Amino acid sequence: MGDAKNQLSHRAFDVSLDVPGQVGSKCYDDDGRLKRTGTAWTASAHIITAVIGSGVLSLAWATAQLGWVAGPSVMLLFSFVTYYTSTLLSACYRTGDPVTGKRNYTYTDAVRSNLGGVQVKLCGLVQYLNLFGVAIGYTIASSISMMAIKRSNCFHSSGGNDPCHMSSNPYMIAFGISEIFLSQIPDFDQLWWLSLVAAVMSFTYSTIGLGLGVAKVATSGKIMGSMTGISVGAVTQTQKIWRSFQALGDIAFAYSYSIILIEIQDTVRSPPAESKTMKKATLISVAVTTFFYMLCGCFGYASFGDLSPGNLLTGFGFYNPFWLLDIANAAIVIHLIGAYQVYCQPLFAFVEKTAAEMYPDSKFITKEIKIPISSTKSLNLNLFRLVWRTIFVIITTVISMLLPFFNDVVGLLGALGFWPLTVYFPVEMYIAQKRIPKWSTRWLCLQILSLACLIITIAAAAGSIAGVILDLKTYKPFKTDY
Numbered sequence: 476m477g478d479a480k481n482q483l484s485h486r487a488f489d490v491s492l493d494v495p496g497q498v499g500s501k502c503y504d505d506d507g508r509l510k511r512t513g514t515a516w517t518a519s520a521h522i523i524t525a526v527i528g529s530g531v532l533s534l535a536w537a538t539a540q541l542g543w544v545a546g547p548s549v550m551l552l553f554s555f556v557t558y559y560t561s562t563l564l565s566a567c568y569r570t571g572d573p574v575t576g577k578r579n580y581t582y583t584d585a586v587r588s589n590l591g592g593v594q595v596k597l598c599g600l601v602q603y604l605n606l607f608g609v610a611i612g613y614t615i616a617s618s619i620s621m622m623a624i625k626r627s628n629c630f631h632s633s634g635g636n637d638p639c640h641m642s643s644n645p646y647m648i649a650f651g652i653s654e655i656f657l658s659q660i661p662d663f664d665q666l667w668w669l670s671l672v673a674a675v676m677s678f679t680y681s682t683i684g685l686g687l688g689v690a691k692v693a694t695s696g697k698i699m700g701s702m703t704g705i706s707v708g709a710v711t712q713t714q715k716i717w718r719s720f721q722a723l724g725d726i727a728f729a730y731s732y733s734i735i736l737i738e739i740q741d742t743v744r745s746p747p748a749e750s751k752t753m754k755k756a757t758l759i760s761v762a763v764t765t766f767f768y769m770l771c772g773c774f775g776y777a778s779f780g781d782l783s784p785g786n787l788l789t790g791f792g793f794y795n796p797f798w799l800l801d802i803a804n805a806a807i808v809i810h811l812i813g814a815y816q817v818y819c820q821p822l823f824a825f826v827e828k829t830a831a832e833m834y835p836d837s838k839f840i841t842k843e844i845k846i847p848i849s850s851t852k853s854l855n856l857n858l859f860r861l862v863w864r865t866i867f868v869i870i871t872t873v874i875s876m877l878l879p880f881f882n883d884v885v886g887l888l889g890a891l892g893f894w895p896l897t898v899y900f901p902v903e904m905y906i907a908q909k910r911i912p913k914w915s916t917r918w919l920c921l922q923i924l925s926l927a928c929l930i931i932t933i934a935a936a937a938g939s940i941a942g943v944i945l946d947l948k949t950y951k952p953f954k955t956d957y
Contacts (some may be wrong), residue, residue, distance in 0.1 A: 504745075505575070506937055513742035517667055518756035519763075521739045524670040524810070525732040525817050526764045527677035532684070532787045532807075534729060534768055535720035535775025539783035540715075543705030546776065547769060549726055554765040556928060557730045557897060558624060558757055564733060564901035565753035567738045567908055574748050580736045581821060589904040599825075602734050605892040607871065608824045609814055610734055612728075612888055614875035617811040618646035619786060620804040627797045627804075643878050650812070651872035657816050658823070659862040661855060667742075673813025676806040679760070681767050684787050688774030709781055720938025721883070727893040730761075734896045738821045763904030766838035791834075823864055830859060885941035890935035898928040 504510055531637045569576035570588040579585040586598040620640055657669070690697060707715050719779035740753045775787045788803050804917035830840050840859040902921045905911075 505578075511742055513739075513744055513746045513752075515743075515752050515755040515759065518739050518743055518753060519759045520667070520670045520674045521735075521742070521817060522732055522756060522760035523677065523763060524814055525674040525735055525739075526730060526760060527674075527767060527810075529679060531677075531681055531690070531729060531768060531771050533725045533785055534772030535688075535779065535783040535787050536785045537725040538704075538772040539700065539777040539779070539781055540704050540718040542721035543700055543702050543776075545704065545719075547773060548725065548916050550582050550765065550768055550772060551712055553726050553730045554761055554768075556924070557733070558761040559924075560898050560901040561733060561736055561757045561761070562754050565740055565750045565757065567901070567904045568737055568749050568753070570908075572620055572746070573750055578741070579737060580741050581825070582734060582900075583825075585737050585904060586900055589907045590900075594900075594903075598895070601892070601895045603822050603897065605734055605888065606818050608888045608891070609733075609818045610867075610871040611878070613811045613815045613818070614647055614650055614871055615643075615878075616786075617650045618643045618875070619810050620788070620807040620811075621646040622803045623788065624801045627800050631797045637842060647872055647875050650808075651868050654815055654868045655865050657812065657818070658868055659856070659861065660816065660820075661860070669795065669813045669816055670817040671808045673817070676810035676813070677714075678767075678804040679806040680788065680810065681771055683799055683806075685767075685770045685774055687799070688771070688778045688787075691778040692774060695778075698777045700776045701780075705781045712946075717938045717941040720934040721942050722938075723735070724887065724890040724893075724935030724939050727890060727897075727931070727935060728888050730764070731888075731892050731897060733901065735821055738824075796879075799897060819867070823860075823867075826862060826863060827857075830863075883939050887936060887939035887943065890932050890939055893923075894929050894932035898925050 479526065502510055534550070538550075540546075541549060564585070567579065567585045567589055569578055571577065577588070579588050582602055583595060583599045587595045622643055625641060626639045629637055635637070660669070690870075705715065705718070710718065719871075736753070739756075740749050743749045743752045743756075744877075745752075771787065776783050788800060788807065827840075834840050837859075842857070844856045844858070846856055902925050906918060906921060911921070
Protein backbone atom coordinates (compact mmCIF):
# COMPACT_ATOMS: atom_id res chain seq x y z
CA MET A 476 0.00 0.00 0.00
CA GLY A 477 2.96 2.35 0.78
CA ASP A 478 4.46 1.70 -2.68
CA ALA A 479 1.08 2.33 -4.27
CA LYS A 480 0.85 5.69 -2.49
CA ASN A 481 4.33 6.70 -3.65
CA GLN A 482 3.42 5.83 -7.24
CA LEU A 483 0.14 7.73 -6.92
CA SER A 484 1.81 10.93 -5.78
CA HIS A 485 3.73 11.16 -9.06
CA ARG A 486 0.68 10.81 -11.29
CA ALA A 487 -0.58 14.17 -12.43
CA PHE A 488 -4.06 13.08 -13.38
CA ASP A 489 -4.79 10.17 -11.04
CA VAL A 490 -8.04 10.12 -9.16
CA SER A 491 -8.47 6.51 -8.01
CA LEU A 492 -7.07 4.91 -4.88
CA ASP A 493 -6.46 1.19 -4.42
CA VAL A 494 -8.36 -0.07 -1.40
CA PRO A 495 -7.91 -3.57 0.07
CA GLY A 496 -10.70 -5.75 -1.34
CA GLN A 497 -13.39 -7.25 0.85
CA VAL A 498 -14.84 -9.65 -1.66
CA GLY A 499 -18.14 -11.29 -0.81
CA SER A 500 -19.04 -8.77 1.89
CA LYS A 501 -22.66 -7.61 2.12
CA CYS A 502 -21.59 -4.02 2.82
CA TYR A 503 -18.62 -3.71 0.46
CA ASP A 504 -17.90 -4.23 -3.23
CA ASP A 505 -14.92 -6.19 -4.61
CA ASP A 506 -12.70 -3.06 -4.39
CA GLY A 507 -13.38 -2.50 -0.68
CA ARG A 508 -15.65 0.49 -1.26
CA LEU A 509 -19.20 0.65 0.12
CA LYS A 510 -21.72 -1.32 -1.95
CA ARG A 511 -22.84 0.63 -4.99
CA THR A 512 -26.62 0.90 -5.26
CA GLY A 513 -27.18 2.48 -8.70
CA THR A 514 -29.43 0.89 -11.32
CA ALA A 515 -30.09 1.42 -15.03
CA TRP A 516 -32.80 3.91 -13.99
CA THR A 517 -30.64 6.03 -11.66
CA ALA A 518 -27.87 6.00 -14.30
CA SER A 519 -30.44 7.09 -16.92
CA ALA A 520 -31.55 9.92 -14.61
CA HIS A 521 -27.93 11.08 -14.24
CA ILE A 522 -27.41 10.94 -18.03
CA ILE A 523 -30.69 12.71 -18.85
CA THR A 524 -29.81 15.40 -16.27
CA ALA A 525 -26.45 15.88 -17.95
CA VAL A 526 -27.72 15.66 -21.54
CA ILE A 527 -31.06 17.49 -21.69
CA GLY A 528 -29.50 20.75 -20.56
CA SER A 529 -29.47 24.18 -22.05
CA GLY A 530 -28.45 22.57 -25.35
CA VAL A 531 -32.04 21.55 -26.14
CA LEU A 532 -33.09 25.21 -26.35
CA SER A 533 -30.66 26.05 -29.15
CA LEU A 534 -31.85 23.15 -31.35
CA ALA A 535 -34.58 25.14 -33.13
CA TRP A 536 -31.91 27.72 -34.08
CA ALA A 537 -29.53 24.93 -35.18
CA THR A 538 -32.29 23.30 -37.28
CA ALA A 539 -33.03 26.71 -38.86
CA GLN A 540 -29.40 26.98 -40.05
CA LEU A 541 -29.41 23.48 -41.57
CA GLY A 542 -33.00 23.10 -42.82
CA TRP A 543 -35.57 20.31 -42.80
CA VAL A 544 -33.28 17.73 -44.42
CA ALA A 545 -29.90 18.26 -42.76
CA GLY A 546 -31.19 19.37 -39.32
CA PRO A 547 -33.02 16.19 -38.22
CA SER A 548 -30.44 14.02 -40.09
CA VAL A 549 -27.55 15.56 -38.12
CA MET A 550 -29.46 15.05 -34.84
CA LEU A 551 -30.00 11.36 -35.65
CA LEU A 552 -26.36 10.98 -36.70
CA PHE A 553 -25.07 12.49 -33.45
CA SER A 554 -27.43 10.32 -31.40
CA PHE A 555 -26.16 7.17 -33.11
CA VAL A 556 -22.49 8.17 -32.72
CA THR A 557 -23.04 9.10 -29.05
CA TYR A 558 -24.82 5.80 -28.29
CA TYR A 559 -22.24 3.68 -30.13
CA THR A 560 -19.15 5.33 -28.64
CA SER A 561 -20.76 5.31 -25.17
CA THR A 562 -21.16 1.51 -25.37
CA LEU A 563 -17.47 1.29 -26.36
CA LEU A 564 -16.56 3.49 -23.40
CA SER A 565 -18.70 1.56 -20.90
CA ALA A 566 -16.78 -1.62 -21.86
CA CYS A 567 -13.61 0.12 -20.56
CA TYR A 568 -14.90 0.59 -16.98
CA ARG A 569 -13.10 -2.61 -15.96
CA THR A 570 -9.65 -3.49 -17.26
CA GLY A 571 -9.34 -7.12 -18.37
CA ASP A 572 -12.32 -9.23 -17.33
CA PRO A 573 -15.67 -7.36 -17.74
CA VAL A 574 -16.99 -8.84 -14.45
CA THR A 575 -13.97 -9.14 -12.13
CA GLY A 576 -11.34 -6.86 -13.73
CA LYS A 577 -9.83 -3.82 -11.99
CA ARG A 578 -12.29 -0.93 -11.83
CA ASN A 579 -11.48 2.44 -13.40
CA TYR A 580 -13.19 5.08 -11.27
CA THR A 581 -12.86 7.97 -13.69
CA TYR A 582 -12.54 8.63 -17.42
CA THR A 583 -8.84 9.43 -16.95
CA ASP A 584 -8.27 6.13 -15.08
CA ALA A 585 -9.80 4.24 -18.02
CA VAL A 586 -7.44 6.04 -20.44
CA ARG A 587 -4.45 5.24 -18.18
CA SER A 588 -5.35 1.53 -17.97
CA ASN A 589 -5.90 1.13 -21.71
CA LEU A 590 -3.65 3.68 -23.42
CA GLY A 591 -1.23 5.16 -20.85
CA GLY A 592 1.58 7.66 -21.52
CA VAL A 593 1.01 11.21 -22.70
CA GLN A 594 -2.61 10.39 -23.71
CA VAL A 595 -3.55 10.34 -19.98
CA LYS A 596 -2.41 13.92 -19.43
CA LEU A 597 -4.00 15.03 -22.69
CA CYS A 598 -7.31 13.39 -21.73
CA GLY A 599 -7.25 14.89 -18.22
CA LEU A 600 -6.55 18.34 -19.61
CA VAL A 601 -9.35 18.18 -22.23
CA GLN A 602 -11.86 16.63 -19.80
CA TYR A 603 -11.36 19.06 -16.95
CA LEU A 604 -11.18 22.12 -19.23
CA ASN A 605 -14.45 20.96 -20.80
CA LEU A 606 -16.12 20.51 -17.40
CA PHE A 607 -14.91 23.99 -16.42
CA GLY A 608 -16.38 25.35 -19.66
CA VAL A 609 -19.72 23.60 -19.07
CA ALA A 610 -19.94 25.29 -15.64
CA ILE A 611 -19.53 28.67 -17.37
CA GLY A 612 -22.09 27.77 -20.07
CA TYR A 613 -24.66 26.73 -17.46
CA THR A 614 -24.14 29.92 -15.43
CA ILE A 615 -24.83 32.04 -18.55
CA ALA A 616 -27.88 29.95 -19.51
CA SER A 617 -29.45 30.11 -16.05
CA SER A 618 -29.05 33.92 -15.85
CA ILE A 619 -30.75 34.27 -19.26
CA SER A 620 -33.70 32.19 -18.02
CA MET A 621 -33.97 34.17 -14.76
CA MET A 622 -33.99 37.42 -16.76
CA ALA A 623 -36.60 35.98 -19.13
CA ILE A 624 -38.99 35.51 -16.17
CA LYS A 625 -38.42 39.12 -15.06
CA ARG A 626 -38.76 40.47 -18.62
CA SER A 627 -41.90 38.50 -19.49
CA ASN A 628 -43.59 39.87 -16.34
CA CYS A 629 -42.32 43.37 -17.17
CA PHE A 630 -43.67 43.10 -20.75
CA HIS A 631 -46.99 41.85 -19.43
CA SER A 632 -47.42 44.61 -16.84
CA SER A 633 -46.37 47.39 -19.27
CA GLY A 634 -48.49 46.02 -22.11
CA GLY A 635 -45.39 45.70 -24.31
CA ASN A 636 -44.54 49.45 -24.12
CA ASP A 637 -41.43 49.06 -21.93
CA PRO A 638 -38.39 47.45 -23.66
CA CYS A 639 -37.45 46.02 -20.20
CA HIS A 640 -33.66 46.09 -20.58
CA MET A 641 -31.71 44.67 -17.65
CA SER A 642 -28.23 43.48 -16.67
CA SER A 643 -27.47 39.77 -16.38
CA ASN A 644 -24.86 40.22 -13.60
CA PRO A 645 -27.14 40.04 -10.50
CA TYR A 646 -28.69 36.80 -11.83
CA MET A 647 -25.30 35.18 -12.44
CA ILE A 648 -24.25 36.14 -8.90
CA ALA A 649 -27.47 34.62 -7.46
CA PHE A 650 -26.80 31.38 -9.39
CA GLY A 651 -23.20 31.35 -8.12
CA ILE A 652 -24.31 31.75 -4.49
CA SER A 653 -26.70 28.77 -4.77
CA GLU A 654 -23.90 26.66 -6.33
CA ILE A 655 -21.49 27.52 -3.49
CA PHE A 656 -23.92 25.87 -1.04
CA LEU A 657 -24.70 22.84 -3.25
CA SER A 658 -21.01 22.32 -4.06
CA GLN A 659 -20.49 21.15 -0.48
CA ILE A 660 -22.27 17.84 -1.33
CA PRO A 661 -19.23 15.54 -0.97
CA ASP A 662 -19.60 13.15 -3.94
CA PHE A 663 -21.57 11.74 -6.86
CA ASP A 664 -23.35 8.98 -4.89
CA GLN A 665 -25.13 11.57 -2.74
CA LEU A 666 -26.36 13.52 -5.79
CA TRP A 667 -29.02 11.04 -6.97
CA TRP A 668 -31.93 13.12 -5.55
CA LEU A 669 -30.63 16.29 -7.22
CA SER A 670 -30.36 14.40 -10.52
CA LEU A 671 -33.95 13.14 -10.28
CA VAL A 672 -35.29 16.65 -9.56
CA ALA A 673 -33.21 18.04 -12.44
CA ALA A 674 -34.36 15.29 -14.85
CA VAL A 675 -38.03 16.06 -14.02
CA MET A 676 -37.34 19.80 -14.58
CA SER A 677 -35.69 19.15 -17.95
CA PHE A 678 -38.80 17.25 -19.11
CA THR A 679 -40.98 20.09 -17.79
CA TYR A 680 -39.38 22.89 -19.80
CA SER A 681 -38.77 20.74 -22.90
CA THR A 682 -42.46 19.74 -22.89
CA ILE A 683 -43.60 23.37 -22.45
CA GLY A 684 -41.31 24.49 -25.30
CA LEU A 685 -42.65 21.66 -27.45
CA GLY A 686 -46.29 22.38 -26.49
CA LEU A 687 -45.97 26.07 -27.34
CA GLY A 688 -44.35 25.15 -30.68
CA VAL A 689 -47.18 22.71 -31.50
CA ALA A 690 -49.79 25.31 -30.48
CA LYS A 691 -48.18 27.97 -32.69
CA VAL A 692 -48.11 25.63 -35.70
CA ALA A 693 -51.74 24.61 -35.03
CA THR A 694 -53.02 28.21 -34.77
CA SER A 695 -51.11 29.54 -37.79
CA GLY A 696 -51.98 26.41 -39.78
CA LYS A 697 -48.66 26.42 -41.63
CA ILE A 698 -45.22 24.87 -41.19
CA MET A 699 -42.41 27.40 -41.54
CA GLY A 700 -38.89 26.72 -42.78
CA SER A 701 -37.28 25.32 -45.90
CA MET A 702 -35.39 22.22 -47.00
CA THR A 703 -31.99 23.96 -46.93
CA GLY A 704 -32.39 26.23 -43.89
CA ILE A 705 -31.94 29.98 -43.62
CA SER A 706 -31.70 31.50 -47.09
CA VAL A 707 -28.75 33.42 -48.49
CA GLY A 708 -30.05 36.97 -48.61
CA ALA A 709 -31.34 36.92 -45.05
CA VAL A 710 -27.66 36.25 -44.25
CA THR A 711 -24.54 36.41 -46.44
CA GLN A 712 -23.02 33.29 -48.03
CA THR A 713 -20.12 33.40 -45.51
CA GLN A 714 -22.49 33.79 -42.55
CA LYS A 715 -24.55 30.87 -43.82
CA ILE A 716 -21.44 28.63 -43.82
CA TRP A 717 -20.25 29.76 -40.36
CA ARG A 718 -23.73 29.44 -38.88
CA SER A 719 -24.15 25.93 -40.32
CA PHE A 720 -20.83 24.93 -38.74
CA GLN A 721 -21.88 26.49 -35.43
CA ALA A 722 -25.18 24.56 -35.59
CA LEU A 723 -23.13 21.32 -35.74
CA GLY A 724 -21.37 22.39 -32.54
CA ASP A 725 -24.67 23.21 -30.83
CA ILE A 726 -26.10 19.77 -31.67
CA ALA A 727 -22.86 18.04 -30.57
CA PHE A 728 -23.02 19.89 -27.22
CA ALA A 729 -26.66 18.86 -26.81
CA TYR A 730 -25.54 15.19 -26.79
CA SER A 731 -22.26 15.37 -24.86
CA TYR A 732 -22.09 13.39 -21.65
CA SER A 733 -19.22 10.95 -22.33
CA ILE A 734 -16.96 13.00 -20.04
CA ILE A 735 -18.93 11.83 -17.00
CA LEU A 736 -20.04 8.37 -18.23
CA ILE A 737 -17.39 6.37 -16.30
CA GLU A 738 -18.14 8.37 -13.13
CA ILE A 739 -21.86 7.57 -13.52
CA GLN A 740 -21.03 3.90 -14.21
CA ASP A 741 -19.06 3.82 -10.94
CA THR A 742 -22.34 4.36 -9.03
CA VAL A 743 -23.96 1.22 -10.57
CA ARG A 744 -24.31 -2.02 -8.59
CA SER A 745 -23.28 -5.46 -9.85
CA PRO A 746 -24.24 -8.14 -10.80
CA PRO A 747 -25.16 -7.85 -13.65
CA ALA A 748 -21.88 -6.53 -15.08
CA GLU A 749 -21.77 -2.73 -14.92
CA SER A 750 -21.21 -2.46 -18.68
CA LYS A 751 -24.51 -4.30 -19.34
CA THR A 752 -26.44 -1.97 -17.01
CA MET A 753 -24.73 1.03 -18.59
CA LYS A 754 -25.59 -0.07 -22.14
CA LYS A 755 -29.24 -0.29 -21.10
CA ALA A 756 -29.07 3.13 -19.38
CA THR A 757 -27.37 4.63 -22.45
CA LEU A 758 -30.02 3.22 -24.80
CA ILE A 759 -32.89 4.51 -22.61
CA SER A 760 -31.41 7.99 -22.17
CA VAL A 761 -30.20 8.51 -25.77
CA ALA A 762 -33.58 7.31 -27.13
CA VAL A 763 -35.51 9.62 -24.76
CA THR A 764 -33.29 12.64 -25.48
CA THR A 765 -33.32 12.10 -29.26
CA PHE A 766 -37.12 11.90 -29.23
CA PHE A 767 -37.29 15.16 -27.26
CA TYR A 768 -34.63 16.85 -29.37
CA MET A 769 -36.37 15.99 -32.63
CA LEU A 770 -39.69 17.31 -31.33
CA CYS A 771 -38.26 20.51 -29.76
CA GLY A 772 -35.93 21.30 -32.66
CA CYS A 773 -38.46 20.53 -35.38
CA PHE A 774 -41.52 22.18 -33.80
CA GLY A 775 -39.43 25.22 -32.84
CA TYR A 776 -38.28 25.54 -36.46
CA ALA A 777 -41.81 24.86 -37.77
CA SER A 778 -43.07 27.72 -35.56
CA PHE A 779 -40.49 30.38 -36.41
CA GLY A 780 -38.71 29.29 -39.59
CA ASP A 781 -35.63 31.41 -40.35
CA LEU A 782 -36.39 33.62 -37.32
CA SER A 783 -35.93 30.77 -34.80
CA PRO A 784 -34.32 32.33 -31.68
CA GLY A 785 -30.96 31.14 -30.31
CA ASN A 786 -32.67 30.13 -27.07
CA LEU A 787 -36.22 28.90 -27.71
CA LEU A 788 -37.87 29.96 -24.44
CA THR A 789 -35.92 33.17 -23.79
CA GLY A 790 -35.59 34.53 -27.34
CA PHE A 791 -39.10 35.90 -26.85
CA GLY A 792 -40.53 33.75 -29.53
CA PHE A 793 -43.49 33.24 -27.18
CA TYR A 794 -44.99 36.17 -25.25
CA ASN A 795 -48.15 34.40 -24.10
CA PRO A 796 -49.22 32.62 -22.00
CA PHE A 797 -46.53 34.43 -19.99
CA TRP A 798 -47.12 32.39 -16.78
CA LEU A 799 -46.34 29.17 -18.69
CA LEU A 800 -43.09 30.71 -19.93
CA ASP A 801 -42.24 31.63 -16.35
CA ILE A 802 -42.78 28.02 -15.21
CA ALA A 803 -40.58 26.74 -18.08
CA ASN A 804 -37.78 29.20 -17.34
CA ALA A 805 -37.93 28.45 -13.60
CA ALA A 806 -37.64 24.73 -14.48
CA ILE A 807 -34.54 25.51 -16.60
CA VAL A 808 -32.90 27.32 -13.67
CA ILE A 809 -33.62 24.44 -11.24
CA HIS A 810 -32.37 21.93 -13.81
CA LEU A 811 -29.16 23.86 -14.47
CA ILE A 812 -28.46 24.16 -10.73
CA GLY A 813 -28.49 20.31 -10.60
CA ALA A 814 -26.66 19.78 -13.90
CA TYR A 815 -23.84 22.13 -12.79
CA GLN A 816 -23.20 19.78 -9.84
CA VAL A 817 -23.40 16.59 -11.94
CA TYR A 818 -20.73 18.00 -14.27
CA CYS A 819 -18.46 19.56 -11.64
CA GLN A 820 -18.26 16.60 -9.22
CA PRO A 821 -15.57 14.73 -11.29
CA LEU A 822 -13.46 17.92 -11.36
CA PHE A 823 -13.93 18.49 -7.63
CA ALA A 824 -12.99 14.86 -6.89
CA PHE A 825 -9.85 15.08 -9.06
CA VAL A 826 -8.50 18.21 -7.36
CA GLU A 827 -9.31 16.98 -3.83
CA LYS A 828 -7.78 13.51 -4.31
CA THR A 829 -4.67 14.97 -5.96
CA ALA A 830 -4.27 17.40 -3.04
CA ALA A 831 -4.75 14.56 -0.50
CA GLU A 832 -2.06 12.49 -2.26
CA MET A 833 0.39 15.39 -2.38
CA TYR A 834 -0.16 16.50 1.24
CA PRO A 835 -1.43 13.41 3.14
CA ASP A 836 -0.47 14.90 6.55
CA SER A 837 -2.23 18.24 6.06
CA LYS A 838 -5.19 18.53 8.43
CA PHE A 839 -6.59 21.40 6.33
CA ILE A 840 -6.93 19.03 3.34
CA THR A 841 -7.80 15.68 4.95
CA LYS A 842 -9.67 16.42 8.22
CA GLU A 843 -13.46 15.98 8.14
CA ILE A 844 -15.26 18.07 10.77
CA LYS A 845 -18.56 16.57 11.89
CA ILE A 846 -21.30 19.16 12.45
CA PRO A 847 -24.40 17.63 14.12
CA ILE A 848 -27.66 18.49 12.30
CA SER A 849 -29.96 16.34 14.44
CA SER A 850 -29.62 13.60 17.07
CA THR A 851 -28.92 10.97 14.37
CA LYS A 852 -27.44 12.92 11.44
CA SER A 853 -24.30 15.00 11.08
CA LEU A 854 -22.78 17.03 8.24
CA ASN A 855 -19.20 16.34 7.16
CA LEU A 856 -17.35 19.61 6.58
CA ASN A 857 -13.89 19.64 5.03
CA LEU A 858 -12.12 23.02 5.07
CA PHE A 859 -10.18 22.44 1.83
CA ARG A 860 -13.37 21.33 0.06
CA LEU A 861 -15.18 24.42 1.36
CA VAL A 862 -12.46 26.86 0.24
CA TRP A 863 -11.54 25.27 -3.12
CA ARG A 864 -15.10 24.65 -4.33
CA THR A 865 -16.14 28.18 -3.31
CA ILE A 866 -13.20 29.69 -5.25
CA PHE A 867 -14.08 27.52 -8.27
CA VAL A 868 -17.71 28.74 -8.32
CA ILE A 869 -16.58 32.37 -7.94
CA ILE A 870 -14.14 32.03 -10.89
CA THR A 871 -16.78 30.45 -13.19
CA THR A 872 -19.29 33.17 -12.23
CA VAL A 873 -16.83 36.02 -12.96
CA ILE A 874 -15.87 34.51 -16.34
CA SER A 875 -19.58 34.11 -17.19
CA MET A 876 -20.09 37.81 -16.47
CA LEU A 877 -17.18 38.59 -18.80
CA LEU A 878 -18.29 36.32 -21.70
CA PRO A 879 -22.07 36.13 -21.82
CA PHE A 880 -22.50 34.80 -25.40
CA PHE A 881 -24.79 31.81 -24.92
CA ASN A 882 -25.00 30.34 -28.42
CA ASP A 883 -21.34 30.72 -29.33
CA VAL A 884 -20.08 29.40 -25.99
CA VAL A 885 -22.41 26.37 -26.29
CA GLY A 886 -21.18 25.68 -29.84
CA LEU A 887 -17.52 26.00 -28.90
CA LEU A 888 -17.89 23.70 -25.86
CA GLY A 889 -19.66 21.10 -27.98
CA ALA A 890 -17.00 21.22 -30.64
CA LEU A 891 -13.99 21.04 -28.30
CA GLY A 892 -15.37 18.18 -26.21
CA PHE A 893 -17.07 16.12 -28.89
CA TRP A 894 -14.27 14.52 -30.87
CA PRO A 895 -11.60 13.83 -28.22
CA LEU A 896 -13.91 12.73 -25.41
CA THR A 897 -16.95 11.26 -27.17
CA VAL A 898 -15.16 9.61 -30.11
CA TYR A 899 -11.33 9.47 -30.12
CA PHE A 900 -10.56 8.12 -26.63
CA PRO A 901 -13.47 5.59 -26.49
CA VAL A 902 -12.50 4.24 -29.95
CA GLU A 903 -8.76 4.00 -29.13
CA MET A 904 -9.42 2.38 -25.72
CA TYR A 905 -11.81 -0.15 -27.23
CA ILE A 906 -9.26 -1.06 -29.95
CA ALA A 907 -6.54 -1.49 -27.28
CA GLN A 908 -8.75 -3.50 -24.90
CA LYS A 909 -10.17 -5.86 -27.52
CA ARG A 910 -6.78 -6.06 -29.32
CA ILE A 911 -8.36 -5.31 -32.70
CA PRO A 912 -5.62 -5.82 -35.33
CA LYS A 913 -4.48 -2.83 -37.41
CA TRP A 914 -5.94 -2.54 -40.92
CA SER A 915 -8.65 -5.12 -40.16
CA THR A 916 -12.15 -4.20 -41.38
CA ARG A 917 -13.32 -3.35 -37.85
CA TRP A 918 -10.22 -1.23 -37.16
CA LEU A 919 -10.71 0.68 -40.43
CA CYS A 920 -14.42 1.32 -39.73
CA LEU A 921 -13.63 2.69 -36.25
CA GLN A 922 -10.87 4.95 -37.62
CA ILE A 923 -13.14 6.26 -40.42
CA LEU A 924 -15.78 7.08 -37.76
CA SER A 925 -13.14 8.91 -35.70
CA LEU A 926 -11.81 10.87 -38.70
CA ALA A 927 -15.29 11.91 -39.86
CA CYS A 928 -16.10 13.19 -36.36
CA LEU A 929 -12.78 15.09 -36.23
CA ILE A 930 -13.69 16.94 -39.44
CA ILE A 931 -17.13 17.85 -37.96
CA THR A 932 -15.43 19.06 -34.75
CA ILE A 933 -12.96 21.32 -36.61
CA ALA A 934 -15.79 22.83 -38.69
CA ALA A 935 -17.98 23.41 -35.62
CA ALA A 936 -15.12 24.99 -33.62
CA ALA A 937 -14.33 27.33 -36.53
CA GLY A 938 -18.00 28.40 -36.77
CA SER A 939 -18.23 29.10 -33.04
CA ILE A 940 -14.95 31.05 -32.93
CA ALA A 941 -16.22 33.17 -35.84
CA GLY A 942 -19.40 33.80 -33.80
CA VAL A 943 -17.43 34.82 -30.68
CA ILE A 944 -15.26 37.21 -32.76
CA LEU A 945 -18.45 38.79 -34.13
CA ASP A 946 -19.87 39.16 -30.59
CA LEU A 947 -16.67 40.77 -29.28
CA LYS A 948 -17.05 43.67 -31.74
CA THR A 949 -20.08 45.01 -29.85
CA TYR A 950 -19.09 43.88 -26.37
CA LYS A 951 -18.28 45.76 -23.14
CA PRO A 952 -17.05 43.70 -20.13
CA PHE A 953 -19.56 43.32 -17.26
CA LYS A 954 -22.08 45.49 -19.12
CA THR A 955 -24.35 42.99 -20.80
CA ASP A 956 -27.94 44.14 -21.18
CA TYR A 957 -30.82 42.13 -22.62
